[in-house]
Amino acid sequence: MPRRTATMLASTLMLIALLCAGVLIPVPFxxxxxxxxxxxxxxxxxxxxLQISGHKTYPADGHLNMTTVRVTSADFRMNLVEAVYGWLAHDSKIVPHDTLYPDGKTEEQSSQENAEEFSQSQESAKVAALKELGVPVKSWVIVSTVVKDSPAEGRLHAGDVIKAVDGTAVKQPSDVAKLVTRHKAGQKVVFxxxxxxxxxxxxxxxxxxxKTQDVAITTATSHDTGAKRAIVGISAGTDHTFPFSIDIKLADVGGPSAGLMFALGIYDKLTPGDLTGGKFVAGTGTIDDNGTVxxxxxxxxxxVGARSKGAQYFLTPAENCAAAAKDTPSGLTLVKVRTIGDALGALKDIRGGNTAALPKCTTKG
Known part of the structure; x- marks a missing residue:
């Protein structure tokens, strides 16, 4: 066999071997x-x-679009060819598998966590919108979840209202952990x-x-990656009573990132006129009860998803501005927001045509 032919054959076989390896070898992305x-x-x-009853609502035109991201499932094993293709594509992003599913989290666990975060984001969106409108909302601290096989299992239950810990009144969820961790593991704490x-x-x-009751629980030692501390095995959250009904009907969506856009949608429907002035505005961002984004x-x-649907403006959490500004889709204006008040101010400028006054994102933030 001539040397040139042998070289070409060897190169072809090597290329085929590399392609096969690229298809067969999984990568952790x-x-x-x-x-x-x-x-x-x-x-x-x-x-x-958004379905609101028990309070006057107003027609709302334009768009206040919440946005989502698709991700590959926890058990999907990407190969090298798929990873390279994704790295080169403009409309996808390749990230380490552990970024989306840390600590070996399963698809079911991730879905459950996303559903809980989505539910909480809806509640916070309602509270933030009503507070901005000056509508009073009753709130209290509750047991959000009870960890299986923890000291609190069977003693406390999801939905229990936490009035005090060791006689000290509880005003916000973070108070609970602070009061519990004053103890050493093995000591009793009274809820x-x-x-x-x-x-x-x-x-x-x-x-x-x-009607209240005192529940004494013996603390245990934490086993997570943080510093060792006393725990009882619950997470605390907030529950609310609203003066009228606000329902958010959106299935197959998870996570907390739609909070801002839900809050703005609620605000728009409860006030005359249009927040957007008929413009196509999209956005994202978590929101807490105080309206912080x-x-x-x-x-x-x-x-990318928002612009492909026609969005002209994108309400962007301040902490995401630098990353978003590095590759802004053509025709989309990124507007920096830190609070629901910032977002409402930006929407006023958008509908008034005063776009020069908008706080725009830059690669520096």
Whole structure:
């Protein structure tokens, strides 16, 4: 066989071997890509996304779109060819698998966590919008979850209202951990609670729950990656009573990142006129009960998805601005926001045509 032919054959065989290896060898990466965007002022799957009853509402035109990101499943094993293709593509992002599924988290565990975060984001969006409108909302600290096989299992239950810990009144969820960790592992901590059933009955009767009970729990030592401390095995959260009904109808979405856009949609429907002036505005960002906007993941994919649907402006959490500004889709203006008040101010400028006054994102933030 001539040397040239042998060299070409060897090179071809090597290329085939490399391609086979690229297809067969898994790599520890996952893919993110733009997901659906949904107008919070409109309908989804045949019904309004925001359904408000018991209070006057107003027609709202334009778009206040929440945005999402698609990710590969926890058990998907990407090969090298897929990873390289994703790295080269503009509308996808390749990230380490552990970024999306840390500590070996399963698909089921991730979905459950996302569902809980989505539910909490809806509650915070309602509270933030109503506070901005000056509508009072009753709030209290509750047992959000109880860890299986923890000291609190069977002693405290999800939905129990935490009134005090060791006799000290609890005003916000973070108070609970602070009071528990004053103890050493093995010591008792006393929770004063309104049982979940009592609270539910009181709410149904539109009365304040008054029946409390003391529950003593022996603390244990934490086993997570943080510093060792006393724990009882619960997470605390906040529950609310609203003066009228606000329902958010949106299935197959998870995580907390739609909070800002839900809050703005609620605000728009409860006030005359249009927040957007008919413009197509999209955005993202977590929100807490006080209206503070927090950062989210996958910002680059969300801006791409929003622009592909026609968005002209994108409300961007301040902490995501630098990353988003590095590759802004053509025709999309990134607007920096830190609070719901910032977002409302930006929307006023947008509908008034005063776009020069908008706080725009830059690669420095």
């Amino acid at each position: 996952s893919e993110m890509s733009p997901g659906p965007t949904v107008n919070t002022l409109g309908d989804h799957d045949g019904e309004p996304v 004063t609670v309104v049982p979940a059933k009592e609270q539910a009955a009181a709410e149904k009767a539109n009365k304040a729950a008054t 927090g950062p989210i993941g996958g910002i680059e994919m969300k801006t």
